[in-house]
Amino acid sequence: MIASVRGPVRHVGLDNVVIEVGGVGLLVHTTPATASECRTGGEATLETTLVVREESLTLYGFTTADAKALFEQVQTVSGVGPRLALAMLSVYPPDAVRAAIAQSDLAALTKIPGIGKKSAERLVLELKDKILAVGVDPASLSVQPAGASDDAVGAQVRAALEGLGWSAKQAADAVKKVTGSPEAPTEVSAILRAALRELGR
Template identity: 65%
Template sequence: MIASVRGPVQHVGLDSVIVEVGGVGLLVHTTPGTAADLRRGSQATLATSLVVREESLTLYGFADADERALFEQVQTVSGVGPRLALAMLAVHPPDVLRGAISGGDLATLTKVPGIGKKGAERIVLELRDKVVAGEASPGTPARAAGREPWRSQVGEALVGLGWSAKQADDAVEAVAGQAGDGGDVSGLLRAALRELGR
């Protein structure tokens, strides 16, 4: 298993990055918040999880090992694959997800596109006794500030997570006052996700 990658960032997409490792560019799928923290040409260190399928090898990357651990844990639930597990981490940080699972908070879980009431109940039923609320890793790195154009980055990330363009635009407008000089893309994305969850 590839547990981590480190190297210069060659490309940053909405929900993926390419990191050069030993002369090879590895495509790493991430949450929009993690991708927004990385810059082309900068050094990146990501905790990773390799998902092996008959027709593909797909690498998923995370800001820290805590996110990776939860990503792998939620996939033990029937019907939860890597894309849905990544969407869960895109909408909620690990400590919020663990709290929702251990507390049976279905409303929080169903804010994730692709998780309905039955899916949320199944996740709670199968993982309630396996997760500990507030189990965030110490020393989690602080998110770096994003740069313009934050509006399109946040809007495209929301559409990529399953909301309509109209919902994404409304959420972007709702958090525009928090942008300040240039805007922290990952912070604004989290604020927009909270706005959509109301």
């Protein structure tokens, strides 16, 4: 198991980064917010989980051990794989996912692309008691979308949103809405986070 990686950042994509470790470039899949915090040429440290499949080895990275733990926990639920787990953390921070589950907030959970009512109910059924068992007070948690988020720029953001599961029309509408004012953000990461908030309404 590769539990963490640290090294120079060789490439930053919208939802992945390449980090050089011992002369080997490792492709690490992340949330758009995590990728936006990395800078090409700078150094990054990510907590990681290696997902082994018959045909692939895929590395997922997180800025905190908490996000990594939740990523692994939600995959214990039938029907939830790494892509869906990553989509959850792209829309909401870890505490907000826990809050939605602990409060049986199906409306919040179904705002995550790929999660319908049945999947949301299954998440609550299988994880609510486990989350409450570790002393989490659901009243102290808030279900808020993940933090604030850039026309090659618009195209990149739309592609990232579609990769997370929204339709082309939903992605285009969200980008149009968040970039339609003079005060609108101009960076890819800022537009992306704003679009995720808009889609999470």
